[in-house]
Every structure is written in C-alpha cells, then in structure tokens.
Amino acid sequence: MSLKGRHLIDPNQLSLAELDNIITLGLEIYRNPNHYREICKGKILGTLFYEPSTRTRLSFESAMLRMGGTVLGFSDANTSSAKKGESIADTIRVLDDYADLLVMRHPREGAPLLASQYATVPIVNGGDGGHQHPTQTLTDLITIHHNKGKIENLKVAFCGDLLFGRTVHSLLKTLSRFPNMEFVFISPSELKIPKHLKDEVIKSNNVEIVETTFLEKHMSEIDILYMTRIQKERFFNEEEYVKLKDSYILDLQKLRNAKEDLLIMHPLPRVNEIHPEVDTDTRAKYFEQAKLGVYVRMALMALQLGVIESC
Amino acid sequence: MLEVTSIHKGIVIDHITSGKGLKIFQKLNLDKISSPVVLLMNVSSKTLGKKDVIKIQDEVDLDLTMLGLIDQNITINLISQGEIAEKRQVKLPVKVKGLFECKNPRCITSVDDYAQSEFTLVPNGKIQYRCHYCEELTEYKL
Ligand SMILES: [Zn+2]
Numbered sequence: 001m002s003l004k005g006r007h008l009i010d011p012n013q014l015s016l017a018e019l020d021n022i023i024t025l026g027l028e029i030y031r032n033p034n035h036y037r038e039i040c041k042g043k044i045l046g047t048l049f050y051e052p053s054t055r056t057r058l059s060f061e062s063a064m065l066r067m068g069g070t071v072l073g074f075s076d077a078n079t080s081s082a083k084k085g086e087s088i089a090d091t092i093r094v095l096d097d098y099a100d101l102l103v104m105r106h107p108r109e110g111a112p113l114l115a116s117q118y119a120t121v122p123i124v125n126g127g128d129g130g131h132q133h134p135t136q137t138l139t140d141l142i143t144i145h146h147n148k149g150k151i152e153n154l155k156v157a158f159c160g161d162l163l164f165g166r167t168v169h170s171l172l173k174t175l176s177r178f179p180n181m182e183f184v185f186i187s188p189s190e191l192k193i194p195k196h197l198k199d200e201v202i203k204s205n206n207v208e209i210v211e212t213t214f215l216e217k218h219m220s221e222i223d224i225l226y227m228t229r230i231q232k233e234r235f236f237n238e239e240e241y242v243k244l245k246d247s248y249i250l251d252l253q254k255l256r257n258a259k260e261d262l263l264i265m266h267p268l269p270r271v272n273e274i275h276p277e278v279d280t281d282t283r284a285k286y287f288e289q290a291k292l293g294v295y296v297r298m299a300l301m302a303l304q305l306g307v308i309e310s311c
Numbered sequence: 312m313l314e315v316t317s318i319h320k321g322i323v324i325d326h327i328t329s330g331k332g333l334k335i336f337q338k339l340n341l342d343k344i345s346s347p348v349v350l351l352m353n354v355s356s357k358t359l360g361k362k363d364v365i366k367i368q369d370e371v372d373l374d375l376t377m378l379g380l381i382d383q384n385i386t387i388n389l390i391s392q393g394e395i396a397e398k399r400q401v402k403l404p405v406k407v408k409g410l411f412e413c414k415n416p417r418c419i420t421s422v423d424d425y426a427q428s429e430f431t432l433v434p435n436g437k438i439q440y441r442c443h444y445c446e447e448l449t450e451y452k453l
Contacts (some may be wrong), residue, residue, distance in 0.1 A: 089425040114426045129417045131445055196448070228337040238355025 004306035006115065007116040007123045011134040012071035018192045019174070021310050023142045026299035027240045030146075030292065033066065034127070039307045040069035046099030047073030048091070048115075050128070055268065055290070056126050057134070060084070060103050063297035067307075072098065080150040084304040091294055092118040101301055103126075130166045137170045138300060139293035143285060144290060147263050157219055159248060160228035160273060162193040167267040168228055169197055176201040184218045191234060213286040215248055220257040225250070227266045227273050227286075251275040265289055321346070323388040324365040324378065329353055331382050332363025338381070339373055346371050359384070376404045380438065380451050405432045405442060415447035 003018060014022070018044075031034050045064040049057050052075055059069045089107075092115045095102065104112045105126035112125035127133040144151050156175060158168050162185055172193075175181050183201070185193045192211065201207060210218065219225075230248055233260060235241040249272060250264070266274060266286040278284050302308040316439040327335060342346050346369040367373075379401040380383050389397040407430045412418050420426040420442070430440035431448065438451045441453050 080393070087423050087425045088419070088421075106419075107417070108419040108422060109415060110426065110442070113421075113444055114419050114423060118425075175406050190401075303322075 002306075003303035006304060007119070007121060007124070008134050008304070009113050009116055009125045010132050010155065011137040011170055016177060018053040018289060019030065019141060021297060022303065023145050023301050025303065025308065025310070026142045026292070026296035027146060029298050030295040034222070036067055036298065038068040039302060040067035040305065041306070042063060043069040043072045043101070043305055044099040045069055045301065046095055046102040047071060047075070047096065048102055048104045049073065049075040050077040050104070050111070053105050053111045053127060056105060059226075059290075059293050060126065060297055063294050063301060066294065067207050067298055068300060072222070081191070082184060088114050089118045095155065096120055101305055120178040122266070124300070124304070130164055133166055135293070135300065136167050136295055138296045139173065139289060140171045140226075140265065140267070142292045142296040143265060144194075144263065145287060148200075148223065153177045153182070154223045155184065156224040156226060156272055157186055157218060158226045158228070159186040159215055160230050161191045161234060163191040164234065165228045168226065171226070172201060176204045177206055181205070183207065184212070184222060185211045186213070186248075187217050188230070188240065190236060190240070191230065195308065213244075214259070215250070216254050220259070222262065223259065224263045224265060225258075227264065227270070227310040229271055229273055248273055249275055250278055252277050252281065255283070293304060316364055317393065318368045318390055319393050320369060321366065321368040321390050322371065322373070324386050325386045326356070326359060326389060327360070327363040327365065328382050328384060329363055333367060335378065335381055336365060338377060341365070344371055355437040360413040370407050375401070376407065379403045379407065380407070380410070382424060395419070403432060403438065406430070408438070411449070411451060413447060414449040415442065415445045418442060418445040418447065420444055
C-alpha cells in the first residue's frame, strides 16, 4: 500500500513491507543525496512543537531542506499562536492549509492522533509524552539495517530505564514483529520493562527474553546493545542509585567479551552511561544513528508527500 | 408485595443486582426524561433472592451499552403492545465512548474537549479498557 497522504502516529501502523520500503529508500538517499536535492521543491513542512525538542525538530527540518523544501512552525507552545486552551482540532484546522505535511511534538499522549482526525495533510508524530516516537524507531531500524544488513535473527539487549523509556518500548514492539528475535532486558529492578509490554512481546512472536540487572552478563552473546539514560530521580533511594549507576556505564573494559560486530546504539542525548572512550570504538554507532535519522525522515516524508512512490 | 402495573409500551430493565438500580437510574439520566419511570428496589426474585427493576414507559432513546459494565446479570425487555417484544442479555461492551475517563493523567483526553475518551475492551478476564489515544489501560469501576 502506498504511504502517500498517510499519517504516521504509531510505528505499528506500518507493515513490515512498508518499513522495509522506508528503510531501503532512506539508505538509497544516504548513499546518493544529490539525486534527491530537489524532489520536495515547493513543499512546506510545518513543525508544531508544543514542547521543545531541538534534536528531533532539527532532524526533520534538515531532512526537508535537504530535499529542497521549506519549513515553518513553532517550537514553544507558549509563545506561538497555539496558545494555551486552544483545542488541537482548531489549531490544525487553521495550520493544515499552511503546510503540505505536519510534524507534531506534544507532551500529551494521543495528541498527534487527535490532530490526525482533523488534518487533511499527513501528520507525523514527533513524540507524544511517554507514548510513541515512531521516527526514532525508524531511525533505530535504519541503523540496524545499515550495520547488520538485515533486521531478523538478532539478539538485542536494552539497558537502562526500561520502565519509562519510550524509545525502548516503541523499538521493542516493532522489533518483535521481525522473525527470530531475542531480547535481553538489563535494568535495575525498579525500572524493569512493564509487564504488559513483556507479555505482549512474548505473545506476539514467541520471542525469547531474558531479564537481568547486570550489564556484562550476556555481553558475549548479543548483537545489539541499546543503551538509554537512567535518571537519578527515577530511584526511590539514593543508595540503590549509587550502587547501580556505575554498573550501567559502558566502558571498554565491559566490552572486552563483546562480539566484534556488536552494534552499540543510544537515542541520545547521553549523559554518562557511555564512557567517551567508547566513542572511537568501531562498534559505537550512536552518532551515525543520529545522522541516519535525517535520511530515514527524508524517505518517510518523500513517500508521504508522494514525490516518490516507492523504491 | 408492592405492585406496579405492567406497561403497554416501553423498556423494562430487569434482574439488576439489588442496590445497583439507583446507580443505573443516575447513569442513564432517567431523572431528566419526561416519560413515566419507576425504580423498584429490593423486589423478591426467584433467581437472585432480591433484585432491582427499572420500568420506563414509552419509547425512549437510551444508550444501554453501559449496563453491561455495571451488571452483567441484567436483562432488557422491550415491551410493545403489552408484551415482551424482545429480550436482550447485556454484555460487556467491546467499544466504549465517553462513558468514563482515561486514568492516564498525561492523556490528551484529560485536557482537550475534542478528544472524547474512547476505549476497547482488553480480553484479559478483568474489566480493562485500552484508551484509543494513549493506549493505557483503565480498569472500569462504577
Ligand atoms: Zn488515554
């Protein structure tokens, strides 16, 4: 099915074939960016950021500008026309005419879905509270595909705050739709992956999962290590935090038993969970990940705008 | 026993667990309709011992979906020409719109009037509904 004119609110709205299509096109644009420099000439991207997220916004803006389009929008709901109290439905009814595609970031969960019910142009969810962030998931998937040449038969470890980590939940749900995946969940017991999500993942594809509190325990078996931030304020007691915070700092010492082709990912920004000494290791791909995020957004928007049918 | 004459045309909500009749009366906003309505409480019942019954005379447009959420023993009798024209068992509704609120404080439905709460029943044995907007589960309690 064509992506032209369609919204993207939840990554699970995309079939595996559609995900593959977006990723393949994203990698094609990454390799030959000059071929795509003008494909969105005359198109306008509207960025409706009800809460600041500079990285996500700049990634979308860069993606549109790299295709020859233009951007307009706001990045702070308080200083914009979308002032407090105005319904999203009304904002969309007006702004819908100003752009050919809208990306919305909102602190309220479900806000982009509401927007999509009133929009005539495609809406992309740029993150809604702790709920969904589909273009981060696409970014993660393209990084996996680029480095592994496939998204299947992989053992993926998620480390850090697995309870509140939106990027982890979104990626995990999507990855569990691919064949023969195994997951390792590394987190403090207070920040374990939610049970309902675990049940859902296990049921979806009969996937194998392991839960542990030790980062190094399964290091030698995993293909991908997805690190996330642990925030101090998530802990109920200081002592527990102090005990665990160091065990989740990835350094070269902890990587000594890891596979040579391990893929180390992080949605960024990182605080201290990956030691800078890891940055120059060939397995560290988190900056490449941020870079690929631009190209996968180019592919997505080009398909939604219908300037490219498929690849 | 207290007798209430049978109605010629209307709706009889029968086999309500004793004590829940008033809640249903309120939830269906029956105090706001103009047709004659009676609420019978603690009527003796062969199967339940005691039950509540609501009789509404005339044709009234009511959303009876929520009855399944309140009490699954309920039977709805649609009366026409003095006879039971249709007998309906109530069920847990699969889709629910607007009847209760999403428990997630970060959900868009809690702040935006255009986002009317909308849920789908999760088949897990509990009366849990998944929010259409934020996907959080809300357990329905009267
Ligand atoms: Zn909700």
